[in-house]
Amino acid sequence: MRLPCPICGERDLREFSYLGDAVRLHRPAPDAGTDAWDAYLHLRDNPAGRTRDLWQHEAGCGAWIVVTRDTVSHAVEGAQLAAEMRDAD
Amino acid sequence: MGELEARSPCDVLLPITRGGWTLSEVDTGRITSIAPFAGQEAALSGALQTAYGLGFPEPGHSAEADGARILWSGRRQAFLLGPEPDAALARHAAVTDQSDGWAALHLSGAGCEAVLARLVPLDLRAEVFAPGCTARSLLQHCHVSVTRLDDTGFLILGYRSMAGTLVHELDTAMSSLAARSGA
Ligand SMILES: [Zn+2]
Numbered sequence: 239m240r241l242p243c244p245i246c247g248e249r250d251l252r253e254f255s256y257l258g259d260a261v262r263l264h265r266p267a268p269d270a271g272t273d274a275w276d277a278y279l280h281l282r283d284n285p286a287g288r289t290r291d292l293w294q295h296e297a298g299c300g301a302w303i304v305v306t307r308d309t310v311s312h313a314v315e316g317a318q319l320a321a322e323m324r325d326a327d
Numbered sequence: 328m329g330e331l332e333a334r335s336p337c338d339v340l341l342p343i344t345r346g347g348w349t350l351s352e353v354d355t356g357r358i359t360s361i362a363p364f365a366g367q368e369a370a371l372s373g374a375l376q377t378a379y380g381l382g383f384p385e386p387g388h389s390a391e392a393d394g395a396r397i398l399w400s401g402r403r404q405a406f407l408l409g410p411e412p413d414a415a416l417a418r419h420a421a422v423t424d425q426s427d428g429w430a431a432l433h434l435s436g437a438g439c440e441a442v443l444a445r446l447v448p449l450d451l452r453a454e455v456f457a458p459g460c461t462a463r464s465l466l467q468h469c470h471v472s473v474t475r476l477d478d479t480g481f482l483i484l485g486y487r488s489m490a491g492t493l494v495h496e497l498d499t500a501m502s503s504l505a506a507r508s509g510a
Pocket residue numbers: 243244245246247295298299300301
């Protein structure tokens with residue numbers, strides 16, 4: 239599998255490390271309550287199809303990116319810098 | 328107190344020649360990491376121009392002027408090789424001396440990208456990766472910075488602590504390819 243780093247271009251999977259669902263970018267407010275924090279920390283969907291995950295181009299430019307891909311077809315749709323998505327919020 | 332002797336990272340390991348390829352250690356001079364503060368990119372590039380005649384490099388690029396080389400080394404980061412960092416840079420960027428952290432290797436010889444093709448998951452042929460192009464990637468499991476210097480040579484920066492492994496990996500690939508070509 240190759241992932242499209244927005245900075246470096248298409249790179250081999252071995253250069254990346256995986257973190258998990260990009261829902262981690264949406265951290266609840268400190269006082270959001272235990273349900274919101276429980277969901278943020280522990281509850282994950284397990285989609286068959288389109289999924290958005292956080293990866294780090296750890297052996298490349300070091301950027302954190304959000305990769306959109308399909309868990310059924312294995313097609314990789316694209317990737318964005320996590321920092322830019324955070325700034326866009 | 329004993330007199331300590333300064334040793335370069337590959338002091339006892341290099342140079343080696345296998346077939347038509349040579350791996351040697353390079354003294355890059357000072358290695359300075361430069362990471363622009365938010366919003367200071369243009370000002371930093373200006374300060375670099377004034378001091379060295381070199382702008383802040385685009386991702387994947389490097390440039391050289393008057394004994395100074397600047398190479399892109401990661402997201403919002405570049406390495407300045409050679410001179411002392413100009414005092415003006417620190418106003419616009421985090422400036423860190425990394426000279427002792429890196430082993431600098433020069434792989435040279437016609438077709439030496441064939442050696443790297445065994446080790447690095449990138450297409451480093453000159454048609455794709457021209458002189459001046461640079462990348463962060465892996466050499467087997469070692470994190471490296473790879474820069475094409477000219478048609479027949481690469482500068483490879485690896486962590487100093489991994490210098491022995493880097494040389495071993497490169498020696499193995501060079502030896503094996505040299506044996507196959509009957510050199
Ligand atoms: Zn990258």
